[in-house]
Amino acid sequence: MLTLSHISKTFNPGTVNEKKAITDLSLHLDKGDFVTIIGSNGAGKSTLFNAICGDFMTDSGSIVLDGKDVTFQPSYVRSKQIGRLFQDPMRGSAPHMTIEENLALAAGSGGWLSHVTKADKENFRDRLKLLGMGLEDRMKQPVGLLSGGQRQALTLMMATFHPPKLLLLDEHTAALDPATAEKVLEITKSVVEEDRITTLMVTHNMRQALDLGNRTLMMDSGGIVLDLKGEERKKMTVEDLLAQFKLQAGKNLDNDRILLS
Amino acid sequence: MDLASVLGLGQTALELGLTCSLTVLALFLSYSMLNVCDLSTDGCFTLGAAVGAVVALTGHPLLSLVAAMGAGVCSGFVTALLQTKMGVNSLLAGIIVNTGLYSINMMVMGGAALLNLKKAPTIFTLVKGLLADTPLAGQYELLTVAAAAALVVAVLTAFLNTRLGLAIRATGDNPDMVRSSSINPAFTTIVGLCISNAFTGLSGCLLGQMQKSMDINIGQGMVTIALASLLIGNTIMGRGGIFTRALGMVVGSFVFRLVYTIALRLDMPGFMLKLVSSVIVVLAISAPYLKSRWPEVQRRLDHGKEGKTVC
Ligand SMILES: Nc1ncnc2c1ncn2[C@@H]1O[C@H](COP(=O)(O)OP(=O)(O)OP(=O)(O)O)[C@@H](O)[C@H]1O
Numbered sequence: 001m002l003t004l005s006h007i008s009k010t011f012n013p014g015t016v017n018e019k020k021a022i023t024d025l026s027l028h029l030d031k032g033d034f035v036t037i038i039g040s041n042g043a044g045k046s047t048l049f050n051a052i053c054g055d056f057m058t059d060s061g062s063i064v065l066d067g068k069d070v071t072f073q074p075s076y077v078r079s080k081q082i083g084r085l086f087q088d089p090m091r092g093s094a095p096h097m098t099i100e101e102n103l104a105l106a107a108g109s110g111g112w113l114s115h116v117t118k119a120d121k122e123n124f125r126d127r128l129k130l131l132g133m134g135l136e137d138r139m140k141q142p143v144g145l146l147s148g149g150q151r152q153a154l155t156l157m158m159a160t161f162h163p164p165k166l167l168l169l170d171e172h173t174a175a176l177d178p179a180t181a182e183k184v185l186e187i188t189k190s191v192v193e194e195d196r197i198t199t200l201m202v203t204h205n206m207r208q209a210l211d212l213g214n215r216t217l218m219m220d221s222g223g224i225v226l227d228l229k230g231e232e233r234k235k236m237t238v239e240d241l242l243a244q245f246k247l248q249a250g251k252n253l254d255n256d257r258i259l260l261s
Numbered sequence: 262m263d264l265a266s267v268l269g270l271g272q273t274a275l276e277l278g279l280t281c282s283l284t285v286l287a288l289f290l291s292y293s294m295l296n297v298c299d300l301s302t303d304g305c306f307t308l309g310a311a312v313g314a315v316v317a318l319t320g321h322p323l324l325s326l327v328a329a330m331g332a333g334v335c336s337g338f339v340t341a342l343l344q345t346k347m348g349v350n351s352l353l354a355g356i357i358v359n360t361g362l363y364s365i366n367m368m369v370m371g372g373a374a375l376l377n378l379k380k381a382p383t384i385f386t387l388v389k390g391l392l393a394d395t396p397l398a399g400q401y402e403l404l405t406v407a408a409a410a411a412l413v414v415a416v417l418t419a420f421l422n423t424r425l426g427l428a429i430r431a432t433g434d435n436p437d438m439v440r441s442s443s444i445n446p447a448f449t450t451i452v453g454l455c456i457s458n459a460f461t462g463l464s465g466c467l468l469g470q471m472q473k474s475m476d477i478n479i480g481q482g483m484v485t486i487a488l489a490s491l492l493i494g495n496t497i498m499g500r501g502g503i504f505t506r507a508l509g510m511v512v513g514s515f516v517f518r519l520v521y522t523i524a525l526r527l528d529m530p531g532f533m534l535k536l537v538s539s540v541i542v543v544l545a546i547s548a549p550y551l552k553s554r555w556p557e558v559q560r561r562l563d564h565g566k567e568g569k570t571v572c
């Protein structure tokens with residue numbers, strides 16, 4: 001589904017602020033893979049996502065999404081096939097527009113000059129009900145009035161309204177309180193499972209990294225230092241994982257948001 | 262002041278307010294929705310008036326409206342292109358286009374700084390002819406601009422609820438979100454500014470034809486006047502749906518002209534218009550900021566008092 005071949009990215013090349021954020025990284029995901037990613041602060045996890053989405057062009061290498069080379073596609077073209085959530089719940093929806101209007105943007109059906117129809121609204125309402133947050137009765141309210149968790153759940157719904165070929169979750173529950181984070185994670189699981197969406201999820205929760213999905217990547221200094229799957233992964237404990245990290249990266253996993261349990 | 266002259270004042274304010282409300286609605290789209298402060302408004306207003314006047318002088322009043330809007334679209338397109346594709350800061354893009362438009366406007370007017378439209382067939386003479394012998398005949402000017410304002414409010418409201426309109430609003434509301442979505446912000450900005458400037462051009466065209474003369478300075482200070490009207494409109498009817506808010510723009514434009522007309526009656530000289538609009542804009546924009554600072558000021562003042570009682 002996604003193939004990255006030898007991609008690299010250096011920020012501010014040739015200056016004192018030069019930063020090699022991704023170095024010769026290759027990765028292949030099969031359709032339906034649910035991959036969790038862990039790594040220290042500054043390991044290049046977010047930069048990897050930005051590269052996949054086309055926020056900047058990589059310095060070298062190629063990116064192939066669903067058999068199509070998208071290396072040089074502008075981000076708004078790639079976005080049609082990629083759903084994306086950030087840590088900050090405020091980033092994913094327009095605060096002064098209503099829930100309905102935000103959903104209409106995500107649905108994006110019809111021509112440029114089409115209006116939201118009655119059927120669309122019914123559809124939005126049914127979908128919102130699935131979140132179990134009572135948002136279906138607040139469709140005419142501006143999104144800015146929602147809580148962080150509600151907004152993140154809505155963003156998730158918008159990102160997967162039409163099941164994307166690839167879903168990128170960048171610590172999307174990290175800014176939420178534990179109970180809400182749990183709820184958003186539940187929704188994430190059910191959405192991903194239902195449509196078998198190929199997913200990459202950055203997490204700082206070691207337990208989650210092993211429990212969710214079918215594969216775990218460890219990143220350090222702009223590269224993938226460990227790729228766990230199958231039996232090996234099933235047997236892995238959080239302690240093993242940390243020990244493996246130390247072995248592969250030559251230092252302790254150092255993340256300011258890390259959760260071991 | 263007798264009733265007739267009060268009504269007369271109200272009528273002037275209404276006519277001017279409705280005519281310029283199209284520019285306010287243009288800023289509603291660019292400033293409130295797209296979050297771009299379009300400083301080419303003055304030049305574009307004049308461009309619309311110039312093109313409208315020249316085409317009307319050739320004997321095509323209806324075509325003059327279309328031409329003025331088309332000229333506005335071109336002007337908006339250039340402003341948008343500068344800021345989305347050529348890396349020019351959006352404020353600077355507006356200022357540059359505004360400056361360049363002065364020469365273009367002079368060119369359109371054939372080097373003359375003033376065009377007389379007294380004998381030209383305009384949209385107003387056209388409507389006057391249509392309404393002749395009906396009870397409404399005397400109000401042809403008011404009816405024309407009211408129809409124009411109503412039409413623009415209706416079109417703008419409908420447009421802002423289309424998929425493209427929603428995309429334009431999202432571009433202004435959360436650029437972060439749009440950047441990582443399938444909306445191309447350059448595209449929405451270009452479309453938004455083209456439409457917005459079409460309204461500005463139409464507004465200029467109507468004012469020139471209503472005043473039956475068009476001079477090169479007709480648009481000077483228009484952006485501040487329109488911004489003042491917009492902020493007044495926001496204060497009066499800023500809460501609610503798009504339609505209410507768009508209607509608020511027309512109301513704001515009228516209220517601004519009304520206050521100004523009354524001030525004129527109180528012997529304020531005509532040249533004060535621009536200072537008044539500047540002050541209104543400053544007040545409206547800085548009031549929320551000053552209000553948020555007030556508790557701190559109050560705390561300092563109180564603290565000063567406490568200090569004295571202690572000593
Ligand atoms: N636009 C940029 N310009 C310069 N340097 C950047 C830029 N974006 C990221 N970097 C640098 O690249 C490195 C990788 O950053 P990135 O945000 O990908 O880390 P991360 O793995 O997501 O870390 P965290 O766990 O803190 O979110 C960091 O050293 C960062 O400072």
Ligand SMILES: [Mg+2]
Nearest residue numbers: 045046047170
């Ligand atoms: Mg990150």
